[in-house]
Amino acid sequence: xxxxxxxxxxxxxxxxxxxxxxxxxxxxxxxxxxxxxxxxxxxxxxxxxxxxxxxxxxxxxxxxxxxxxxxxxxxxxxxxxxxxxxxxxxxxxxxxxxxxxxxxxxxxxxxxxxxxxxxxxxxxxxxxxxxxxxxxxxxxxxxxxxxxxxxxxxxxxxxxxxxxxxxxxxxxxxxxxxxxxxxxxxxxxxxxxxxxxxxxxxxxxxxxxxxxxxxxxxxxxxxxxxxxxxxxxxxxxxxxxxxxxxxxxxxxxxxxxxxxxxxxxxxxxxxxxxxxxxxxxxxxxxxxxxxxxxxxxxxxxxxxxxxxxxxxxxxxxxxxxxxxxxxxxxxxxxxxxxxxxxxxxxxxxxxxxxxxxxxxxxxxxxxxxxxxxxxxxxxxxxxxxxxxxxxxxxxxxxxxxxxxxxxxxxxxxxxxxxxxxxxxxxxxxxxxxxxxxxxxxxxxxxxxxxxxxxxxxxxxxxxxxxxxxxxxxxxxxxxxxxxxxxxxxxxxxxxxxxxxxxxxxxxxxxxxxxxxxxxxxxxxxxxxxxxxxxxxxxxxxxxxxxxxxxxxxxxxxxxxxxxxxxxxxxxxxxxxxxxxxxxxxxxxxxxxxxxxxxxxxxxxxxxxxxxxxxxxxxxxxxxxxxxxxxxxxxxxxxxxxxxxxxxxxxxxxxxxxxxxxxxxxxxxxxxxxxxxxxxxxxxxxxxxxxxxxxxxxxxxxxxxxxxxxxxxxxxxxxxxxxxxxxxxxxxxxxxxxxxxxxxxxxxx
Numbered sequence: 001x002x003x004x005x006x007x008x009x010x011x012x013x014x015x016x017x018x019x020x021x022x023x024x025x026x027x028x029x030x031x032x033x034x035x036x037x038x039x040x041x042x043x044x045x046x047x048x049x050x051x052x053x054x055x056x057x058x059x060x061x062x063x064x065x066x067x068x069x070x071x072x073x074x075x076x077x078x079x080x081x082x083x084x085x086x087x088x089x090x091x092x093x094x095x096x097x098x099x100x101x102x103x104x105x106x107x108x109x110x111x112x113x114x115x116x117x118x119x120x121x122x123x124x125x126x127x128x129x130x131x132x133x134x135x136x137x138x139x140x141x142x143x144x145x146x147x148x149x150x151x152x153x154x155x156x157x158x159x160x161x162x163x164x165x166x167x168x169x170x171x172x173x174x175x176x177x178x179x180x181x182x183x184x185x186x187x188x189x190x191x192x193x194x195x196x197x198x199x200x201x202x203x204x205x206x207x208x209x210x211x212x213x214x215x216x217x218x219x220x221x222x223x224x225x226x227x228x229x230x231x232x233x234x235x236x237x238x239x240x241x242x243x244x245x246x247x248x249x250x251x252x253x254x255x256x257x258x259x260x261x262x263x264x265x266x267x268x269x270x271x272x273x274x275x276x277x278x279x280x281x282x283x284x285x286x287x288x289x290x291x292x293x294x295x296x297x298x299x300x301x302x303x304x305x306x307x308x309x310x311x312x313x314x315x316x317x318x319x320x321x322x323x324x325x326x327x328x329x330x331x332x333x334x335x336x337x338x339x340x341x342x343x344x345x346x347x348x349x350x351x352x353x354x355x356x357x358x359x360x361x362x363x364x365x366x367x368x369x370x371x372x373x374x375x376x377x378x379x380x381x382x383x384x385x386x387x388x389x390x391x392x393x394x395x396x397x398x399x400x401x402x403x404x405x406x407x408x409x410x411x412x413x414x415x416x417x418x419x420x421x422x423x424x425x426x427x428x429x430x431x432x433x434x435x436x437x438x439x440x441x442x443x444x445x446x447x448x449x450x451x452x453x454x455x456x457x458x459x460x461x462x463x464x465x466x467x468x469x470x471x472x473x474x475x476x477x478x479x480x481x482x483x484x485x486x487x488x489x490x491x492x493x494x495x496x497x498x499x500x501x502x503x504x505x506x507x508x509x510x511x512x513x514x515x516x517x518x519x520x521x522x523x524x525x526x527x528x529x530x531x532x533x534x535x536x537x538x539x540x541x542x543x544x545x546x547x548x549x550x551x552x553x554x555x556x557x558x559x560x561x562x563x564x565x566x567x568x569x570x571x572x573x574x575x576x577x578x579x580x581x582x583x584x585x586x587x588x589x590x591x592x593x594x595x596x597x598x599x600x601x602x603x604x605x606x607x608x609x610x611x612x613x614x615x616x617x618x619x620x621x622x623x624x625x626x627x628x629x630x631x632x633x634x635x636x637x638x639x640x641x642x643x644x645x646x647x648x649x650x651x652x653x654x655x656x657x658x659x660x661x662x663x664x665x666x667x668x669x670x671x672x673x674x675x676x677x678x679x680x681x682x683x684x685x686x687x688x689x690x691x692x693x694x695x696x697x698x699x700x701x702x703x704x705x706x707x708x709x710x711x712x713x714x715x716x717x718x719x720x721x722x723x724x725x726x727x728x729x730x731x732x733x734x735x736x737x738x739x740x741x742x743x744x745x746x747x748x
Contacts, residue, residue, distance in 0.1 A: 004230060004231065005156075005157050005203070005230055005231055005233075006157065006160040006161060006162055006201060006202060006203055006230050006262075006264055007157055007158075007160060007264050009162045009201060009230075009262065010262070011162070011164055011260040011262075012260075013081075013259050013260065014081070014162075014164075014259065014260040014261070014262055015042075015079045015080060015081055015253060015257060015259050015260065015261045015262070016079070016080060016081070016082075016083040016086055016261075016262055016263075017077050017078070017079050017249055017250060017253050017261050017262065017263035018077070018078045018083075018086050018087065018090045018263075019074045019076075019077060019078075019249065019263070019265075019269070020032065020043075020074070020075055020076035020077070020078060020090060020093050020095065021071075021072045021073060021074060021075065021095070021273070022064060022068045022070070022071060022072060022073040022074075022075055022095060022097065023071065023095055023097065024068055024071065024097045024099045024100075024102075025068075025069075025070055025071045025102035025104070025342040025343075025660070025661035025662075026068065026069060026070075026099070026100040026101065026102035026103075026342045027067075027068045027097040027098050027099040027100045028066060028067060028068065028097060028098045028100070029064060029065065029066055029067075029068055029075060029095070029096075029097055030096040030097055030098055031096045032045065032075060032076050032093060032094070032095055032096070033093065033094040033095075033096060034076075034078075034089070034092075034093045034094075035089055035092045035093070037080075037089060038080075040080060040081055041078065041079060041080035041085075041086065041089065042078075042079040042080070042253075042256070042257060043076055043077070043078055043079075043093075044063070044076060044077040044078075044079065044252060044253065044256060045063055045065070045075070045076045045077075046061065046062070046063040046064065046065030046075075047065070048252070048256055049062060049063065049217055049252060050217075050218055050219045050255070051215075051216055051217045051218050051219030051220070052216045052217060052219070053065065053217070054216070055213050055217075055241070055244055055245055055248065056209055056212060056213045056216070056241065056244060056464075056465050057464065057465045058308060058310050059308050059309075060245070060307070060308040060310060060345060062074070062217050062245065062248045062249065062252070063075055063076060063077065063249075068097055069307035069308065069342060070306065070307040070342050070343055070344050070345075070661065071342075071344075071661050071662045072272060072273035072344060072662070073307070073344075074245075074249070075095055076093070077249050077252065077253060077263070078090050078093065079253050079257060079261060102341075102342035102661055103119060103341050103342055104341055104342055104343055104658060104660065104661050105304065105341065106279070106281055106302040106303065106304040106337075106339045106341070107281070107302070108341075109304075109339035109340070109341055110302060110337065110339065113337070113339075118340065119339050119340050119341070120337060120338070120339060120340070121305055121309025121312035121338040121339060121340045122309065122312035122313045122315075122316045122336075122337070122338040122582065123316075123336070123337050123338075123582070123583050124316055124317065124320060124334060124335070124336045124337075124580065124582075124583075125334075125335050125583070126320060126332070126333070126334040126335075126392065126579055126580065127332065127333050127334075128330075128331070128332040128391075128392040128393055128579075129296075129330045129331035129332060130331050131287075131296050131297070131298055131331040131332060131333035132333075133331070134287050134295045134296030134330075134331035135285070135287045135296050135298065137289075137295075138287035138288060138289065138295065138296065139288055139289050139290040140287075140288045141285055141286065141287050141288070142285070142286045142288070142364070142367065142368050142371065143283065143284070143285040143286075144283070144284060144363075144364060144367055144724070144726060145281065145282065145283040145284075145726065146281070146282045146283075146284065146359065146360035146363055146364070146726045146727065147279070147280070147281050147282075147726065147727035147728075148277075148279060148280045148282075148355075148356045148359055148360075148650075148710075148727070148728055149279050149650075149654075149656075149657055149727070149728060149729050150276040150277055150278065150279050150346070150656060150657060150658070151236075151276060151277035151349060151649070151650045151654055152271065152276055152654055152656060152671065153235060153236045153237075153238025153239075153274065153275075153276070153349065154234050154235070154236040154238070154646055154649070154673060155203075155232065155233050155234050155235040155236065155238055155239065156233035156234055157203060157231075157233055158264060158265040158266060158267050158269070158270035158274075159202075159203070159239065159242055159243050159246045159264075159265050159270055159274060160202065160203070160243075160246060160262070160263060160264030160265060161200055161201065161202035161243065161246045161247040161249070161250040161251070161262075161263055161264075162200070162201045162202075162250060162260065162261070162262045162263075163198060163199065163200045163201075163247070163250040163251045163253065163254040163260065163261050164198075164199055164254055164259075164260035164261075165196050165197070165198060165199070165254060165258060166196065166197055166198075166199045166226070167195055167196060167197075196224075197223075197224050197225065197226050198214065198218070198220070198224055198225050198226070198251055198254060198255065199226045199228065200214060200225065200226070200227045200228070200247050200250065200251055201227075201228050201229075201230050202227070202229065202230060202243045202246065202247045202250075203229065203230045203231060203232045203233070203235075203239055203243060204227075204229055204232070204239055204243040204244065204247070204489060205232060205235065205237065205239050205240050205243075205489055205530045205531045205532060206240060206241065206243075206244070206466075206489075206529065206530035206531070207227040207229050207487055207488075207489060207515075207527070207528075208465070208466045208487060208527040208528065208529065209241055209244050209464075209465065209466070209530070210227045210243060210244045210247045211225045211226075211227045211527075212465050212466075213244040213245075213247070213248055214227075214244075214247055214248055214251040217248045217251065217252060218251060218252070218255050225251070227247075228515075229489040229515055232489060234642070236349055236350045236646055237347070237348065237349045237350045237352070237532055238274065238275065238347065238349060240347055240348070240530060240532060241275075241310065241311075241347070242274050242275055242347070246263055246265065249263045250262065250263040267668075268668050271663070271667075271668045271671065272662065272663050272668065273344055274344070275306070275344060275345050275346050275347035276344075276346055276347065276349075276656075277346070277347065277348070277349035277650065278303055278304055278305050278306065278315060278346035278347065278348070278353075278356075279303070279304050279346075280301060280302070280303045280304075280319060280353075280356040280357075280360075281301070281302045281303075282299065282300070282301045282302075282319070282323055282356070282357065282360035283299065283300040283301075284297070284298075284299050284323065284360055284361060284364040285297070285298040285299075286329075286364065286368060287331075292372070294327065294328065294329055294383055295329070295330070295331060296329060296330075296331040296332070296333075297324070297327075297329040297331070297332050297333070297391075298332075298333045299320075299323045299324070299332075299333065299334045299335070299336075299360075300335050300336070301316070301319050301320070301323060301334070301335070301336035301337070301357070301360075302336070302337050302339060303315060303316060303319055303336070303337075303338050303339070303353070303356070304339055304341050304343070304346065305338050305339065305340065305341075305345070305346050306340070306341055306343045306344055306345040306346040307340060307341070307342060307343065307344060307345050308340065308345050309338060309339075309340040309345075310345045310346075310347075311347075311348065311462075311464075312338035312340075313338075313461075313462050313582065313588075314348070314352075314353070314460055314461055314462045315338055315348055315352075315353040316336050316337070316338045316353070317353075317461050317462070317580050317590075318348070318352050318353035318354050318357065318457075318461065319336060319353045319354075319356055319357045320334045320336055320357065320580070321354060321357060321390065321457075321595070322353065322354035322355065322356060322357020322358040322359075322360075322361065322454070322707065323356075323357035323358070323360050323361050324357070324361065324390070324391035324392060325358065325361035325362065325365070325391065326384060326385050326390065326391070326400050326402060326453065326455065326600075327361075327365070327380075327383045327384065327385060327391070328383055328384070328385050328386075328391075329391060332391055332392050334392075342661050343658045343661055343662075350643065350646060350702070350703050350706055351456065351647070351703040351705075351706025351707055352456075352457075352532075352533065352703070354454070354455070354456060354457065354703075354706075354707055355454075355647075355650075355703070355706035355707050355710070358452070358454040358707040358708065358711065359710050359711050359714075359728065362452035362453065362454065362708065362711035362712075362715075363711050363714060363715065363725075363726060365379060365380060365383075366450065366451075366452075366711070366715045366718070367724050370718075370719075370724065375416070375419055375420075376450075376451055376715065377406060377410060377415065377416065377419070377451055380402065380406060380451070380453065381402070381403055381406055384400075384402035384403060385399070385400065385402070386399065386402075387399060390595075392579055393575065393579075394575060394576055394579060394592075394595075395573075395575055395596075396595065396596050396597065396598065397596045397597050398596075398597050398598075398628075398696075398699075400455055400598065400600045400626070401600070401626055401687060402453060402600075402602075404624075404626075404687055405453060405600060405601060405602035405624045405625075405626060405687065406451070406453065406602050406624075407624075408602070408624035408685050408687060409451065409602040409603065409604045409622055409623070409624035409685075410451070410604065412604070412622040412624065412683050412685055413449070413604040413606065413620065413622040413683070415449060415451060415604050415622075418449045418606065419449050419719075422447050422448050422449055422719055422720070423719070425447070426448075426719060426720075426722050429722065430722065443611035443612075444611070445608050445609065445610060445611070446608065446609040446611060446720040446721060446739075447606070447607065447608045447609070447619075447720055448606070448607055448609075448715070448716040448717060448718065448719030448720030448721075449604065449605070449606045449607075449715075449716050449719065450604070450605050450711070450712040450713060450714065450715025450716035450717075450718070450719065451602065451603070451604050451605075451712055451715065452602070452603055452708040452709070452710075452711035452712040452715065453600070453601070453602045453603075453708055454600065454601060454603075454704065454706075454707025454708040454711075455598040455599060455600040455601075455704070455707060456533060456534070456598060456599050456600075456700050456701070456702075456703040456704050456706075456707055457533055457594040457595040457598055457700065458533050458534055458535055458538040458539055458593075458594040458595075458597070458598075458599075458699070458700040459529075459532075459533060459535060459539060459591065459593060459594025459595075460529070460530075460532075460533075460591065460594065461580065461590050461591060461592070461594075461595075462588075462589075462590070462591070463570050463589070463591050464529075466527060466528070466529040466530075467569070467570070468529060468569055468570030468591045468593075469527070469528075469529070469567065469568070469569045469570075470487075470488065470527075470528035470529050470535075470539065470540065470543075470567070470568055470569075471486075471487075471527075471528060471543065471565060471566060471567035471568065472484060472485060472486045472528075472540065472543055472544055472547060472565070472566055473485040473486075473547075473563060473564070473565040473566075474544065474547040474548065474551060474563070474564050474565075474566075475561050475562070475563045475564075476504065476506075476551050476555060476560060476561060476562045477560060477561050478560045478561060480506065480510060481506070481510040481511070481512065482500050482504065482506045482510060482511045482512070483511075483512045483514055484496055484500075484511065484512065484513050484514065484544065485514045486513070486514070486515060486528060486540065487515070487527045487528035488515075488528040488529070488530075488531045488535065488536060488540055489515060489531045493513070493536050493537070494508070494631075494632050494635055495536070495537050495541055495631040495632055495635070496511070496513070496536075496540075496541065496544050497511045498631050498632060499541065499544055499545050499548055499631070500544075500548055503545065503548035503549060503552055504548050504551060504552055504555075528540070533594065533700055533702075533703055534599070534699075534700030534701060534702045534703065535594075535700075537631065537698055537700070537702075538594075538597075538697075538698045538699060538700050539568060539593075539594070541631065541698055542568075542697070542698070543566040543567070543568050544566070546566050547564045547565070547566040550564045550566070551564050568593075570589075570591035570593060571591060571592055571593035571596070572589055572590060572591060572592070573592055574587075576590045576592040576595075577589060577590045594700075597628060597697055597699050598699065598700070599625070599626060599627050599628065599699035599700045599701045599704055600625075600626045600699075600704070601623050601624060601625045601626070601701070601704040601705070601707070601708055602623070602624045602708060603621065603622070603623050603705065603708035603709045603711075603712040604620075604621070604622040604712060605618060605620075605621050605622075605709060605712040605713045605715075605716045606618070606619040606620050606621075606716060607619060607713070607716040607717055607720060608720070609717070609720050609721065609735065611739065613732065614732045614733075614735045614736040614739065615732045615735075616652065616713075616716075616717050616720070616730075616735065618648065618680035618713070619680070619681075620680060620681045620682075620683065621644055621648075621680055621681070621682045621683070621709065621712075622682075622683040622684075622685075623640060623644070623682065623683070623684045623685070623704070623705065623708075623709075624685050624687065625640065625684060625685070625686050625687065625701055625704060626686075626687045626699065627686055627698070627699050627700075627701040628696040628697050628698050628699035629696045629697060629698045629699075630686055630698070631698065633686070636686070636701060637684050639701070639702045640682070640684055640701060640702070640704065640705060641679065641682045641684070643702055643703065643704070643705040643706065644679075644682050644705040644709055645674060645679045646705070646706070647705040647706045647709040647710055648674075648680075648709060648710075648713060649673060649674065650706070650710060650728060650729065651709070651710040651713045651714065651728045651729060651730065652713070652728065652729050652730045652731075653672060653673065653674055653729065654671070654672075654673070654729055655672075655729055655731060656671060710728055713730075714726075714728065714730060717730060717735065721735060721738050721739050721742065722742055723738035723739075723741075723742065723748065724748060725738070
């Protein structure tokens with residue numbers, strides 16, 4: 001039975017947990033003043049943590065003790081049986097702190113980097129060829145800067161966790177703790193009874209990270225901790241690592257009190273304090289010879305990963321890959337820095353950091369073409385990498401079919417005719433004399449169309465605490481049913497059932513997906529890494545297919561049940577590892593397996609702008625996708641349409657940001673995500689191979705819209721207004737200001 005939402009779980013004698021948070025962005029914790037609590041309420045602080053006070057392999061504390069690094073940082077946990085009463089006590093708690101001088105932006109952090117090296121979470125200086133020579137000899141250089149803002153996660157339930165003690169031999173499906181556990185005295189948890197284990201239920205994309213973090217905090221063996229994922233819903237990769245922090249809070253409460261503890265953030269609390277997609281500032285410069293040929297690329301990137309710099313190396317390296325694009329340049333320089341600041345820890349989110357990089361490069365390409373009065377489509381077609389490599393000489397197994405993607409997308413959308421028509425209108429407006437505001441009612445609707453291209457990987461470059469390993473166990477039972485045991489979370493995936501049907505002839509209703517506890521043979525499958533970047537339909541689907549083939553080879557000669565376990569791990573190559581060494585290291589251990597067969601897409605976006613409201617209306621979005629082997633086309637289309645809506649939300653709908661270390665009051669009430677009726681028409685075509693081509697491997701596609709739709713959208717608005725917009729989210733005021741400036745004869 002699928003685990004319910006965390007907010008649906010209520011257990012006997014359960015305690016609620018509320019988080020007491022830092023009121024300052026930077027400072028030193030002096031004391032926590034709490035009103036006199038009744039015997040059934042408890043205040044836990046960092047001093048109550050029996051193990052390590054840090055999350056996973058990061059420096060982020062479970063409960064801050066001493067240094068405070070952002071507004072809203074957890075400093076204590078208040079436990080009690082009545083939530084309403086507990087909230088009144090929490091309101092009376094006062095956190096006393098000596099306030100320091102915070103830093104909020106990457107720009108401010110950069111000015112402090114020399115005197116305060118602690119603000120630098122990661123740094124990269126990557127070079128290929130001779131970029132200095134190329135720029136010194138260039139006939140012309142095109143340079144511009146680009147900015148991406150934060151984005152809120154998109155999930156149906158706030159982060160939360162429920163923890164309780166259970167007997168080791170108890171059923172993994174059991175929702176209620178044993179009677180003796182319910183009545184246990186404080187501090188009578190697993191540390192005094194070897195038969196007890198700690199059960200944690202949370203909506204997480206990474207159960208291994210939760211288990212590792214909880215065991216570390218409690219000072220317990222990992223075998224004592226059982227993590228059973230609940231439904232994550234739509235999460236936009238917002239439940240990557242943050243549920244581990246909330247799980248540690250719930251687990252600590254149970255470990256200390258011996259009672260079930262439920263910590264579920266309110267929607268508002270989640271909105272203000274959980275990670276957002278990190279912001280980026282990227283400067284791109286391109287050098288050209290006298291014939292207009294691209295001879296060099298220089299990129300400088302600064303990203304704001306917030307407090308503690310979680311996953312800074314991963315974020316920075318993916319920004320590097322995305323900002324290099326897929327264009328041929330022999331001389332490349334990338335200088336990037338990830339900065340720690342005093343805003344809440346930030347995350348990568350769907351599209352990971354490739355999306356920020358691709359936005360900058362694709363907007364830059366469109367600016368180059370526009371400056372030369374060329375169709376951006378034609379410039380891209382001329383300069384695509386046509387070999388099985390990425391920029392900087394990184395080898396991949398399948399070349400990105402840039403020309404085919406562009407050709408398909410333009411045919412679907414009638415791009416070339418529309419671009420030429422809108423370009424004529426733009427030139428006509430340039431030739432007209434400027435109009436003052438008295439002509440406002442006679443202004444014509446503005447229209448534009450844009451195109452962009454991008455790719456996505458299917459895994460992380462840095463392996464982290466799970467060391468990049470993942471696995472499954474398949475069991476064909478005597479009754480002909482199939483059990484798939486995996487540590488990776490998510491809804492039951494139709495792709496896996498289709499594989500079982502194709503290879504073993506097992507109908508979907510006879511396939512069970514087991515995501516926690518023991519299987520029918522009493523064994524456990526290997527732990528798996530995070531369910532991100534289409535891993536369930538790429539990496540995991542491949543090893544499920546291998547396991548099904550192995551069972552098919554045994555089923556008529558070995559007795560049932562037959563169990564087959566398949567695992568996979570990181571792939572490290574010198575070509576990739578040598579390109580991303582952190583400063584001071586000769587070589588990094590880069591796992592390139594998720595990027596050797598990247599999924600890719602070209603997006604076309606068409607807009608029209610009412611010159612009264614200045615809110616761009618999207619007339620249509622078209623995606624041409626190379627997804628390799630598509631197991632379920634209906635599921636793939638649904639996922640791509642949803643991701644397109646989310647990518648457009650990042651581009652112009654989600655108008656939020658940090659001001660002095662916090663999202664301003666009122667942002668929660670005014671936060672807006674478009675409903676299903678507002679999602680524009682999205683046309684999708686998958687690139688097909690010829691019938692005699694070998695069967696292609698599956699490629700990730702779910703994050704592709706984040707890599708190409710925002711840049712295509714901004715190019716469409718830029719053509720409509722005749723203004724080179726360079727940042728997202730794009731506000732209606734920005735469009736209005738640009739049009740007013742143009743009408744008054746001004747320019748950029």
